[in-house]
Amino acid sequence: MKTIRNFIAGQFGPAEPPSAFDKRSPVDNRVIARVAEASRADVDAAVVAARAALHGPWGQLTLADRVDLLHAVADEMTRRFDDFVAAEAEDTGMPASVARHAFVPRGAANFKVFADMVKNVPTEFFEMATPDGKGALNYAIRRPVGVVGVVCPWNAPLLLMTWKVAPALACGNTVVVKPSEETPQTAVLLGEVMNAVGVPAGVYNVVHGFGPGSTGEFLTTHEGVDAITFTGETRTGAAIMQAAAVGARPVSLEMGGKNAAIVFEDCDFAAAIEGTLRSCFVNTGQVCLGTERVYVQRGLFERFVAALKAGAEKLKIGAPFEEGVGMGPLISQEHRQKVLGYYQRAVDEGATVVTGGGVPVMPGALAEGAWVQPTIWTGLPETAAVVREEIFGPCCHIRPFDNEAEVIALANDNGYGLSSAIWTTDLARAHRVAARIEAGIVWVNSWFLRDLRTPFGGMKQSGIGREGGVHSLEFYTELKNVCVKL
Numbered sequence: 001m002k003t004i005r006n007f008i009a010g011q012f013g014p015a016e017p018p019s020a021f022d023k024r025s026p027v028d029n030r031v032i033a034r035v036a037e038a039s040r041a042d043v044d045a046a047v048v049a050a051r052a053a054l055h056g057p058w059g060q061l062t063l064a065d066r067v068d069l070l071h072a073v074a075d076e077m078t079r080r081f082d083d084f085v086a087a088e089a090e091d092t093g094m095p096a097s098v099a100r101h102a103f104v105p106r107g108a109a110n111f112k113v114f115a116d117m118v119k120n121v122p123t124e125f126f127e128m129a130t131p132d133g134k135g136a137l138n139y140a141i142r143r144p145v146g147v148v149g150v151v152c153p154w155n156a157p158l159l160l161m162t163w164k165v166a167p168a169l170a171c172g173n174t175v176v177v178k179p180s181e182e183t184p185q186t187a188v189l190l191g192e193v194m195n196a197v198g199v200p201a202g203v204y205n206v207v208h209g210f211g212p213g214s215t216g217e218f219l220t221t222h223e224g225v226d227a228i229t230f231t232g233e234t235r236t237g238a239a240i241m242q243a244a245a246v247g248a249r250p251v252s253l254e255m256g257g258k259n260a261a262i263v264f265e266d267c268d269f270a271a272a273i274e275g276t277l278r279s280c281f282v283n284t285g286q287v288c289l290g291t292e293r294v295y296v297q298r299g300l301f302e303r304f305v306a307a308l309k310a311g312a313e314k315l316k317i318g319a320p321f322e323e324g325v326g327m328g329p330l331i332s333q334e335h336r337q338k339v340l341g342y343y344q345r346a347v348d349e350g351a352t353v354v355t356g357g358g359v360p361v362m363p364g365a366l367a368e369g370a371w372v373q374p375t376i377w378t379g380l381p382e383t384a385a386v387v388r389e390e391i392f393g394p395c396c397h398i399r400p401f402d403n404e405a406e407v408i409a410l411a412n413d414n415g416y417g418l419s420s421a422i423w424t425t426d427l428a429r430a431h432r433v434a435a436r437i438e439a440g441i442v443w444v445n446s447w448f449l450r451d452l453r454t455p456f457g458g459m460k461q462s463g464i465g466r467e468g469g470v471h472s473l474e475f476y477t478e479l480k481n482v483c484v485k486l
């Protein structure tokens, strides 16, 4: 049985860690690895190593050398592409095609994009008049925030971790990463990559474990951590914000969503169906930006429901490397219980189950996996739990609407505000509705199109702060003004 180790100061922890937990496969529930659980002392060692690297070899590199190293990280990730795909698929059960075409390439791209961005970041400069007539010059310089704690979720582990690690390192910080207990492998592979290309020891550290009373809490409450960046559930984000309040440390929080798709009668029907199918079911619905509420203009409602049902029923459910597989299992048995609880609740609350609602029959050992059927409901009031709460499974509720004002009110009537997708060929309407939707990202006639230079984050309970492009640089640097009297 393999051991997934901590990675501290450029060294992997012992093969027989003093404390460890099982990592099970979502596909068949087998134990696939033992994962070292970092103690408070391990977290402390990681923070100390990160601090030493910050003031030592990493801090002394020129910007150009740092940028070159981060490009080398991306290149080495690409060289080890198949290892990353295999590890990501084994941990999550996601179709290998999703890891191969979306999540792993984005992991490598994060390093290149943010390294290049840092090279070109402008600064502020002001000439100032003084009473003696000689004047003064003010200019701003960016400095790293310091040691950054990075707390990650399990749904797109490599992509979401590197989305934070890459800009943090590009800005000259060092990091201590806490991957999700469900997905420890790719963070460790990245440690191998860092060593292979010569990133100094202590720049990138990985500590495994759980949240409260474990590694996550040890890291976020550690006074040697200067800033915390987090992706995960809203209530975890709230706990982390509280931890960060001690020492008044900055936080960036990317949290849950209950995202709405809005489909107008004038849409490109095939594109709306294809996009909505993806946004509901890709990665088994475990995408923060995914759609769980669909509002369809009344004239199109029956046709849309029938087409989405047909698409959902065509999805091939299976293991990551099976030919043609379109949907994998959920991440764990525990998460499956939660999702199936909502499937039952929908029925109890009077939903019409258009398709799914249960567990598919899987062959052989796969019968033990965390499978659920892609599920579509109609007929529920907006007050129903499955319409209001984030389920994070392959499911959606579809409701008809009559006009623009009504659908904007429906879409906004939720505590989350992460993303939305609008399907219409009327450009004026698209702009009008996009401006009024309370969400950090609004897609028009698309979904999950991401340019890494753009701001990313959630409104309301979906997040605090923005990352992406210059917004990442804002979070991962301190801007200092230098005033020179002439």
Ligand code: NAD
Pocket: 151, 152, 153, 154, 155, 160, 178, 179, 180, 181, 209, 210, 211, 212, 215, 216, 217, 220, 231, 232, 233, 234, 236, 237, 239, 240, 254, 255, 256, 257, 287, 288, 289, 390, 392, 418, 458, 462, 463
């Ligand atoms: P989670 O909040 O349960 O866990 C996220 C991480 O936080 C894990 O590493 C966990 O161990 C750690 N953690 C838990 N409690 C902690 C505590 N008290 N202190 C410190 N660390 C703690 O989330 P999850 O189940 O892994 O991920 C799914 C959630 O993430 C969904 O709500 C989803 O919408 C959200 N998400 C948001 C985005 C976004 O960009 N907004 C992206 C992906 C996922």
